[in-house]
Amino acid sequence: xxxxxxxxxxxxxxxxxxxxxxxxxxxxxxxxxxxxxxxxxxxxxxxxxxxxxxxxxxxxxxxxxxxxxxxxxxxxxxxxxxxxxxxxxxxxxxxxxxxxxxxxxxxxxxxxxxxxxxxxxxxxxxxxxxxxxxxxxxxxxxxxxxxxxxxxxxxxxxxxxxxxxxxxxxxxxxxxxxxxxxxxxxxxxxxxxxxxxxxxxxxxxxxxxxxxxxxxxxxxxxxxxxxxxxxxxxxxxxxxxxxxxxxxxxxxxxxxxxxxxxxxxxxxxxxxxxxxxxxxxxxxxxxxxxxxxxxxx
Amino acid sequence: xxxxxxxxxxxxxxxxxxxxxxxxxxxxxxxxxxxxxxxxxxxxxxxxxxxxxxxxxxxxxxxxxxxxxxxxxxxxxxxxxxxxxxxxxxxxxxxxxxxxxxxxxxxxxxxxxxxxxxxxxxxxxxxxxxxxxxxxxxxxxxxxxxxxxxxxxxxxxxxxxxxxxxxxxxxxxxxxxxxxxxxxxxxxxxxxxxxxxx
Numbered sequence: 001x002x003x004x005x006x007x008x009x010x011x012x013x014x015x016x017x018x019x020x021x022x023x024x025x026x027x028x029x030x031x032x033x034x035x036x037x038x039x040x041x042x043x044x045x046x047x048x049x050x051x052x053x054x055x056x057x058x059x060x061x062x063x064x065x066x067x068x069x070x071x072x073x074x075x076x077x078x079x080x081x082x083x084x085x086x087x088x089x090x091x092x093x094x095x096x097x098x099x100x101x102x103x104x105x106x107x108x109x110x111x112x113x114x115x116x117x118x119x120x121x122x123x124x125x126x127x128x129x130x131x132x133x134x135x136x137x138x139x140x141x142x143x144x145x146x147x148x149x150x151x152x153x154x155x156x157x158x159x160x161x162x163x164x165x166x167x168x169x170x171x172x173x174x175x176x177x178x179x180x181x182x183x184x185x186x187x188x189x190x191x192x193x194x195x196x197x198x199x200x201x202x203x204x205x206x207x208x209x210x211x212x213x214x215x216x217x218x219x220x221x222x223x224x225x226x227x228x229x230x231x232x233x234x235x236x237x238x239x240x241x242x243x244x245x246x247x248x249x250x251x252x253x254x255x256x257x258x259x260x261x262x263x264x265x266x267x268x269x270x271x272x273x274x275x276x277x278x279x280x281x282x283x284x285x286x287x288x289x290x291x292x293x294x295x296x297x
Numbered sequence: 298x299x300x301x302x303x304x305x306x307x308x309x310x311x312x313x314x315x316x317x318x319x320x321x322x323x324x325x326x327x328x329x330x331x332x333x334x335x336x337x338x339x340x341x342x343x344x345x346x347x348x349x350x351x352x353x354x355x356x357x358x359x360x361x362x363x364x365x366x367x368x369x370x371x372x373x374x375x376x377x378x379x380x381x382x383x384x385x386x387x388x389x390x391x392x393x394x395x396x397x398x399x400x401x402x403x404x405x406x407x408x409x410x411x412x413x414x415x416x417x418x419x420x421x422x423x424x425x426x427x428x429x430x431x432x433x434x435x436x437x438x439x440x441x442x443x444x445x446x447x448x449x450x451x452x453x454x455x456x457x458x459x460x461x462x463x464x465x466x467x468x469x470x471x472x473x474x475x476x477x478x479x480x481x482x483x484x485x486x487x488x489x490x491x492x493x494x495x
Binding site: 244258261279 | 326329
């Protein structure tokens with residue numbers, strides 16, 4: 001967590017408008033799954049730069065370091081084996097926070113300022129404001145936020161906001177030996193991606209394409225897939241969006257609830273003014289029956 | 298005077314009542330950023346987040362006690378259905394034109410069942426939210442459903458709670474005293490619960 005107040009575009013659970021007045025281009029990571037060699041240099045660089053405690057690797061029958069990211073491990077190369085009429089495929093995809101344009105984690109978060117989005121597209125968790133409720137884990141369509149059992153707060157890729165803020169590229173990109181990872185403005189990277197997709201299509205991958213799902217407002221991760229028609233085989237959701245439960249709760253249900261609660265209070269007040277209390281038979285209470293002397297002094 | 302609520306009944310009621318108010322305030326803090334100050338006032342967001350589920354378990358325990366004490370009295374009868382149809386008269390304080398009621402009127406019974414069922418839903422969804430991180434990604438619909446069920450059931454109980462507090466303190470005079478000191482006057486019992494002590 002680091003960053004500049006002038007570049008805050010969205011702040012979780014905040015009634016005040018975010019103070020970001022600076023206009024910067026949206027930045028992104030470029031991930032070309034077709035040139036990734038699965039060396040895991042990005043995993044190491046992420047651990048090293050962020051100075052994260054080492055995680056024990058778990059053998060799951062592939063070259064994958066462990067089954068899933070953890071609170072201490074934010075960058076995971078996912079290996080998947082896939083067979084179709086075209087033969088046997090071996091996919092490697094660098095998995096981490098997608099830095100959504102419309103982040104479901106931020107929308108679901110009830111703690112003011114625990115999740116922020118910068119003008120440059122980086123979505124960052126501020127652990128000192130996080131209350132560890134886990135709502136972001138319900139709001140994220142990519143299964144990214146991970147709760148630390150030690151600190152009871154949530155962690156994920158920061159897109160190296162601390163490096164980016166001083167003009168450096170993220171650690172994972174710095175470490176990549178093949179150039180399958182690149183960093184730049186999203187517009188630049190989409191151009192590079194389009195060029196690469198063209199090459200792939202010429203090379204016979206007719207379904208090659210860019211993964212930049214519109215359902216979450218696009219992502220600050222531009223992924224090139226040889227089989228963009230089937231992102232699921234890479235472990236990516238086909239049409240990710242903020243879960244309906246979260247968007248329904250945060251808009252219509254919340255308004256309905258607010259109206260019902262305020263209506264309940266106002267309604268009972270009006271009822272009392274109109275009908276007043278029910279008195280038991282023979283009950284003597286109220287100003288009319290009260291002897292005059294009790295009102296004096 | 299007539300004993301309406303035993304000491305045990307009163308203790309259980311007030312445990313549930315105070316814990317519910319705590320759950321309500323912290324829950325509202327997480328419901329909307331405009332009320333997050335409630336969590337701050339109650340010891341901070343992290344403390345509120347930490348205690349809310351434990352308080353929920355206390356509420357559930359109290360609800361189980363209330364179920365065991367009162368479920369038999371809370372059975373909805375034909376007389377209750379008749380009373381419900383004429384609820385407009387009750388709202389307008391024209392009680393004399395209503396069918397006589399026993400220990401609880403239909404409104405109280407429906408409130409009891411609302412809190413009981415709401416409590417059950419809040420418990421199930423709350424446990425799922427407590428351990429969201431342990432719900433596997435393949436069952437993520439559970440994470441989503443839990444969020445939605447918890448807020449919906451919470452709002453439903455708030456509706457009941459507003460009416461319960463209003464009726465018990467402002468409208469039915471003597472009701473509040475009865476759940477504090479346990480006793481009501483004979484006139485009170487005859488007026489509000491004619492069939493109760495017969």
